[in-house]
Amino acid sequence: MTLLDLPKSCCSDRAEFISVEAARSRALQGVNPVTGEEVVGLRAARGRVNTSGIAAGHALPPFDQSAMDGYAVRTGDFSDGSIALPVVARQPAGPALGVSIGEQPAAVRIFTGAPIPPGFDAVVMQEHCEQHCGSVTVPRRPEAGQHIRVSGDDVPAGALIVPANTLIDARHVAILAAAGVPSINVRRRVRVAVLSTGDELREPDQQLRPGEIHDSNRAMLLSLLERPAVELVDLGRIPDDPASIAKAFEAAARDFDIVISSGGVSVGEEDHIRTAVFAAGGEIAPLNASIKPGKPISIGRLGTASLVGLPGNPVSALVTFLWFAQPIIVRRMGLRPEAPRATRAVAAFAEQRRPGRDEFVPVVVAGRDREGRLLVERRQRAGSARLSSLIDADGLARIPGELSAVRSGDTLDLYTFDPAFSL
Numbered sequence: 100m101t102l103l104d105l106p107k108s109c110c111s112d113r114a115e116f117i118s119v120e121a122a123r124s125r126a127l128q129g130v131n132p133v134t135g136e137e138v139v140g141l142r143a144a145r146g147r148v149n150t151s152g153i154a155a156g157h158a159l160p161p162f163d164q165s166a167m168d169g170y171a172v173r174t175g176d177f178s179d180g181s182i183a184l185p186v187v188a189r190q191p192a193g194p195a196l197g198v199s200i201g202e203q204p205a206a207v208r209i210f211t212g213a214p215i216p217p218g219f220d221a222v223v224m225q226e227h228c229e230q231h232c233g234s235v236t237v238p239r240r241p242e243a244g245q246h247i248r249v250s251g252d253d254v255p256a257g258a259l260i261v262p263a264n265t266l267i268d269a270r271h272v273a274i275l276a277a278a279g280v281p282s283i284n285v286r287r288r289v290r291v292a293v294l295s296t297g298d299e300l301r302e303p304d305q306q307l308r309p310g311e312i313h314d315s316n317r318a319m320l321l322s323l324l325e326r327p328a329v330e331l332v333d334l335g336r337i338p339d340d341p342a343s344i345a346k347a348f349e350a351a352a353r354d355f356d357i358v359i360s361s362g363g364v365s366v367g368e369e370d371h372i373r374t375a376v377f378a379a380g381g382e383i384a385p386l387n388a389s390i391k392p393g394k395p396i397s398i399g400r401l402g403t404a405s406l407v408g409l410p411g412n413p414v415s416a417l418v419t420f421l422w423f424a425q426p427i428i429v430r431r432m433g434l435r436p437e438a439p440r441a442t443r444a445v446a447a448f449a450e451q452r453r454p455g456r457d458e459f460v461p462v463v464v465a466g467r468d469r470e471g472r473l474l475v476e477r478r479q480r481a482g483s484a485r486l487s488s489l490i491d492a493d494g495l496a497r498i499p500g501e502l503s504a505v506r507s508g509d510t511l512d513l514y515t516f517d518p519a520f521s522l
């Protein structure tokens with residue numbers, strides 16, 4: 100075979116490369132939410148996606164209630180200046196007293212969350228009162244409505260509290276519970292299968308023979324996919340043999356919404372998957388994203404299944420999963436995939452580089468500069484196969500492809516791992 104006879108995929112370096120964002124949109128083309136729904140209780144709702152808007156069963160708060168510990172008063176009892184009022188009742192949070200309080204000037208000892216006695220229209224904080232044997236002195240006339248949470252002030256009865264197609268988190272669970280909604284309709288879970296290709300791969304508990312490595316991508320991908328809206332199946336390791344790969348993909352495409360593989364998509368090998376997918380009436384093509392690490396990622400479809408062929412190198416597999424597989428999963432869950440959120444950070448390192456693809460490099464947040472901006476350092480040598488470079492990293496900094504050098508002080512986008520404030 101001469102160079103000219105090589106299949107096109109061997110020349111992928113010469114293919115049209117597109118931006119990471121454009122590749123992300125391309126990966127999402129034709130990807131639709133799964134259909135089918137089920138009912139889940141609030142304990143199982145987090146991480147699921149509701150299929151229809153959810154209305155409050157009742158107003159929040161359900162009745163006028165005190166926002167403070169103090170004394171309920173009637174502003175009509177006041178003229179200018181302070182007033183001493185007899186404390187005629189005690190109303191803790193819970194059932195209303197159910198006693199009627201006469202017309203004469205009076206105060207009711209009241210606590211946060213307690214129902215406001217009928218006819219009373221303000222609460223004075225206990226810190227602003229003086230109590231002495233059965234009466235309370237209030238220094239001045241409060242505003243009507245002071246320290247009272249009016250029924251429906253948070254949510255009117257019947258109001259929409261969670262719009263359709265929301266990824267339910269702890270906030271939604273809280274408001275649903277508060278509004279007396281014990282269960283919700285959610286989209287069925289997305290069925291995702293993960294497989295590895297590679298004759299060199301062994302399980303983490305297997306002894307390595309010469310030339311072998313432990314399969315890390317599958318464990319990583321399975322842990323990335325462990326989420327409430329995903330029904331996850333491990334399809335194991337598939338040998339580097341076109342027929343086996345074809346069989347695995349065909350079978351998986353029948354049972355799953357998304358099939359994610361790693362390895363076997365670099366030069367030449369890709370065609371095993373592609374031939375199999377084409378033969379089965381599907382399609383798959385390299386994304387040609389201008390991204391480093393992670394160039395040879397392929398996306399396709401077989402029947403109703405989305406196919407994602409990730410590169411074998413572990414750091415590439417991680418970065419391409421986050422950029423291109425993640426939005427497919429999110430869309431299939433019934434959500435609108437959002438672009439990964441970056442914060443602006445300042446390089447505390449300098450390096451020469453060859454312009455080309457946008458590069459995502461592990462960085463450590465080393466502190467802040469005088470303006471309060473995050474300073475990022477490179478501590479480890481990056482590399483698509485260097486898993487250790489990720490371990491002490493706080494995230495990935497994005498070096499724009501066109502740069503021929505990063506200078507100390509350059510601003511870079513920083514994609515941090517595991518936001519500590521997540522719900």
Ligand code: AMP
Nearest residue numbers: 295314315316362363364365410411412
């Ligand atoms: P490939 O994409 O199959 O050419 O693999 C590229 C590199 O990634 C090779 O060094 C493989 O041994 C390695 N690799 C492939 N699959 C895995 C995996 N599942 N876990 C760890 N390394 C892998």
Ligand code: MG
Nearest residue numbers: 296297362363
């Ligand atoms: Mg391989």
